[in-house]
Amino acid sequence: MVDFRRESARMLAALTRILGLHNLALAEDVTQDVLCRAVELWRFRPLPEDPAAWLLRAARNRAIDLIRAERTRLRFAPDLALDSEWTLSPTVQAMFGENEIADDELRMMFSCCPPNLPPQAQLALVLKLLCGFGVHEVAAALLVSQAAVEKMIARGKRTLVRAGSLYEVAGREQIAKRLHSVQRALYLLFSEGYHGSHEPMRAELCREAMRLCQLLSQHPACATPRTFALLALMCFHAARLPGRAAEDGSLLLLEEQDRSRWDRQLIERGFELAERSAEGSELSEYHLEAGIAAEHCAARSVQETNWERIVRLYDLLFALRPSPVVALNRAIALGELRGPEQGLRALEELGDRERLAKYPFLPAAQGRLHLKAGRSAQAAECFNRALVLARNPSEARLFDARLREATSAA
Amino acid sequence: MANFLYVFRGDGMARLSPQEMQKQMDRWRTWIEQLTKSGNFKAGEPLERTGKVVRGSKKLVTDGPYAESKDLVGGYLLVSAANLDEAVELSRGCPVFETDGSVEVRPIAQM
Numbered sequence: 001m002v003d004f005r006r007e008s009a010r011m012l013a014a015l016t017r018i019l020g021l022h023n024l025a026l027a028e029d030v031t032q033d034v035l036c037r038a039v040e041l042w043r044f045r046p047l048p049e050d051p052a053a054w055l056l057r058a059a060r061n062r063a064i065d066l067i068r069a070e071r072t073r074l075r076f077a078p079d080l081a082l083d084s085e086w087t088l089s090p091t092v093q094a095m096f097g098e099n100e101i102a103d104d105e106l107r108m109m110f111s112c113c114p115p116n117l118p119p120q121a122q123l124a125l126v127l128k129l130l131c132g133f134g135v136h137e138v139a140a141a142l143l144v145s146q147a148a149v150e151k152m153i154a155r156g157k158r159t160l161v162r163a164g165s166l167y168e169v170a171g172r173e174q175i176a177k178r179l180h181s182v183q184r185a186l187y188l189l190f191s192e193g194y195h196g197s198h199e200p201m202r203a204e205l206c207r208e209a210m211r212l213c214q215l216l217s218q219h220p221a222c223a224t225p226r227t228f229a230l231l232a233l234m235c236f237h238a239a240r241l242p243g244r245a246a247e248d249g250s251l252l253l254l255e256e257q258d259r260s261r262w263d264r265q266l267i268e269r270g271f272e273l274a275e276r277s278a279e280g281s282e283l284s285e286y287h288l289e290a291g292i293a294a295e296h297c298a299a300r301s302v303q304e305t306n307w308e309r310i311v312r313l314y315d316l317l318f319a320l321r322p323s324p325v326v327a328l329n330r331a332i333a334l335g336e337l338r339g340p341e342q343g344l345r346a347l348e349e350l351g352d353r354e355r356l357a358k359y360p361f362l363p364a365a366q367g368r369l370h371l372k373a374g375r376s377a378q379a380a381e382c383f384n385r386a387l388v389l390a391r392n393p394s395e396a397r398l399f400d401a402r403l404r405e406a407t408s409a410a
Numbered sequence: 411m412a413n414f415l416y417v418f419r420g421d422g423m424a425r426l427s428p429q430e431m432q433k434q435m436d437r438w439r440t441w442i443e444q445l446t447k448s449g450n451f452k453a454g455e456p457l458e459r460t461g462k463v464v465r466g467s468k469k470l471v472t473d474g475p476y477a478e479s480k481d482l483v484g485g486y487l488l489v490s491a492a493n494l495d496e497a498v499e500l501s502r503g504c505p506v507f508e509t510d511g512s513v514e515v516r517p518i519a520q521m
Binding site: 002003004007008032036039040041132134136137 | 430
């Protein structure tokens with residue numbers, strides 16, 4: 001199976017390297033057009049044996065044609081031998097090798113995260129340029145308006161292009177700060193796949209984030225404890241993806257999940273990576289979140305989960321990176337540890353509530369705690385609110401099932 | 411049964427995201443598969459975007475087609491259907507409408 005998102009990102013990285021960062025818009029046009037042409041053909045015909053290779057070949061040929069036709073008028077990557085007819089084709093071919101594309105993706109990843117760009121704009125660029133997202137998909141991922149994303153991306157691209165050439169990762173001393181923003185962007189990409197608000201559990205987004213993070217972990221300059229912690233975290237979460245939905249696609253609660261469906265291999269890999277992440281003294285938010293996820297993966301059931309440790313990890317996480325969603329999850333864990341009344345009180349005390357006003361899992365969490373406390377009428381009211389806020393059919397099914405449970409208990 | 415030509419014009423695929431393009435492709439493939447299973451599909455091919463137009467008594471050859479992208483013919487399908495009404499009905503399943511394209515349904519002339 002071919003993945004257009006992934007292939008568009010790969011084509012764009014290679015084309016940007018060849019045509020030059022200042023021709024980013026042109027590289028995007030070529031990428032888009034190659035995909036368009038593929039659809040024009042493949043809607044009527046059997047797909048070629050290796051569609052991804054077909055796309056790369058088409059992009060490569062377009063690059064060669066374009067350079068040949070425009071080289072007196074336009075300037076391309078100055079460090080590549082594109083001027084001579086003797087070297088043009090072999091040079092471009094070489095740039096489309098698997099390793100070259102991987103390096104270009106890494107360069108693009110770092111280029112998308114310059115320190116003078118706000119994190120959200122960096123993330124928008126990563127999603128647009130490295131993950132093949134459309135503008136409205138970026139908007140949905142970041143929970144901001146399409147117009148805002150358009151502005152963010154346009155401004156981001158101008159900043160990106162001003163850098164002159166793609167960020168050279170190899171042989172740099174000062175990459176730590178840039179690496180942090182890259183990690184953050186990958187983390188958010190993974191979360192979008194995991195909690196995707198309009199199309200739940202888009203496992204391919206998680207895989208994409210893991211792929212980019214894997215790419216990071218393989219580069220000597222980027223293989224830091226934080227990178228390993230981030231990758232460990234992704235493994236622990238991805239391992240639980242297979243158990244998160246019922247056969248009809250509806251989301252399952254943690255206590256309803258069949259833990260034998262969790263991917264043991266990925267969990268094992270998560271623990272290996274967590275061990276590597278412990279080399280050194282740094283305790284990042286990724287270490288903490290990986291720690292929480294590891295507790296869930298290690299436990300045989302909800303009852304046998306070490307909630308005390310999880311609450312403690314959430315406390316540390318909130319101190320490091322306060323957010324209403326972290327506070328919400330802490331309150332849920334506290335409810336497991338100390339009972340529903342304590343959990344509800346913690347939910348009552350959540351700060352920054354307006355940012356959670358449309359977040360269906362807040363009323364859902366309240367509903368579950370009320371139900372546990374035996375107040376089914378109040379629980380039903382909460383689930384009803386969650387149902388109204390549901391962002392996709394599987395969330396709706398989840399809350400609807402809870403609502404019916406609460407109503408029948410009343 | 412009679413035969414009908416579907417002529418597909420213009421779609422705004424250039425504005426779609428890669429994932430939407432892939433979905434659009436899948437929808438087309440599913441639609442044609444359905445027409446094949448139901449026995450309506452006879453033939454179909456995509457067209458190149460370029461070509462030549464030969465015109466007039468002087469048989470002047472020009473680059474073409476000139477159509478704007480929304481009018482450009484992207485491909486055709488030959489289907490069999492009981493009558494024009496059924497052919498039109500079948501064409502409604504075509505994903506081209508989702509990208510603002512059109513289908514021209516033309517009966518193949520009877521003897």
